[in-house]
């Protein structure tokens with residue numbers, strides 16, 4: 001379950017009334033786009049795709065020998081699986097993410113892996129991402145050299161159903177693939193095989209994850225009073241004059257979730273609107289309680305230029321009682337007999353109050369617990385929030401023209417044919 005707490009934003013209930021028409025129109029505009037050719041709204045339907053789920057299950061069952069899972073991908077092709085696997089790995093399969101191009105960690109990883117027990121999953125929607133292609137060259141070569149003809153069983157590609165280098169390679173070599181639907185962009189793809197395939201190997205409850213996401217869908221389309229995604233979109237919209245939106249998660253298991261959110265928010269919304277105005281707010285990742293001992297000093301006394309979102313679980317699946325230890329009564333006695341989770345909850349609540357008292361704009365999203373159901377709900381909720389904001393801010397939340405020049409310049413520097421000196 002997901003619950004919104006805006007107790008320190010006193011004007012919010014009134015704003016909900018004032019902005020009702022704008023919000024409902026934004027939702028209508030977004031949904032109307034679904035009919036247009038080329039609309040990238042396929043993420044809305046992913047939670048309903050039980051056929052793909054079955055296919056993924058069958059593949060997982062046919063590969064019981066996998067002990068190490070190497071994921072080659074970057075941005076939307078890595079951040080979602082990384083965030084979810086860290087939270088819900090129940091299987092003991094070891095996951096390794098090559099979402100970088102630094103040689104030493106790749107060399108170190110190759111030294112530790114047994115190719116006979118390793119599955120390599122290259123993920124790229126476009127099939128054209130330099131970092132992923134570079135990693136694929138290395139791992140394909142390693143599999144071929146170590147396993148000879150048997151290498152094909154150890155490589156699975158997740159990519160566009162028709163286009164791109166990964167699709168072409170799969171067809172040439174007869175490799176197993178999973179499709180990222182054409183109308184699903186990278187940062188909206190976590191509930192496609194991009195996330196579901198690795199999570200099947202992690203032993204996560206995929207049905208619960210998708211069930212949670214379906215709940216977010218239901219609320220996204222509900223009347224405004226129940227529509228959590230429209231409500232948090234409004235909170236972001238009301239504070240768009242503040243340059244920073246902090247996303248602070250109080251869960252060690254969800255420590256990679258803020259990075260997933262940063263890509264979703266920044267790459268979707270940081271762009272020029274139709275009039276050429278630069279719009280967007282900068283999402284900043286934060287982790288509680290670790291950042292109470294780092295960023296919270298700035299949040300308390302630095303510039304009042306932020307909207308701060310706290311994501312806090314309400315329950316622990318299993319708490320850990322704090323034992324009494326003789327000799328530590330004076331400093332730690334107040335903790336004796338309490339649960340570790342009680343400390344987490346108290347710290348989140350204290351930070352919430354302290355930030356509000358400092359004059360920062362802050363609200364909390366409570367997760368009933370860190371479960372696949374609640375997190376699936378949260379992920380899909382945040383995708384809806386972002387899509388609604390795209391409409392409210394007059395930008396296309398599904399493209400990323402701003403990253404193209406950097407890619408072209410990289411190609412030019414590496415002498416890729418067709419790319420001149422200045423790209």
Ligand SMILES: O=P(O)(O)OC[C@H]1O[C@](O)(CO)[C@@H](O)[C@@H]1O
Pocket residue numbers: 074075076077123124125126127128129132186187267400403
């Ligand atoms: O899945 P692909 O096509 O390799 O893209 C990886 C990432 O690169 C981008 O296209 C640009 O940063 C992201 O939108 C995407 O998530």
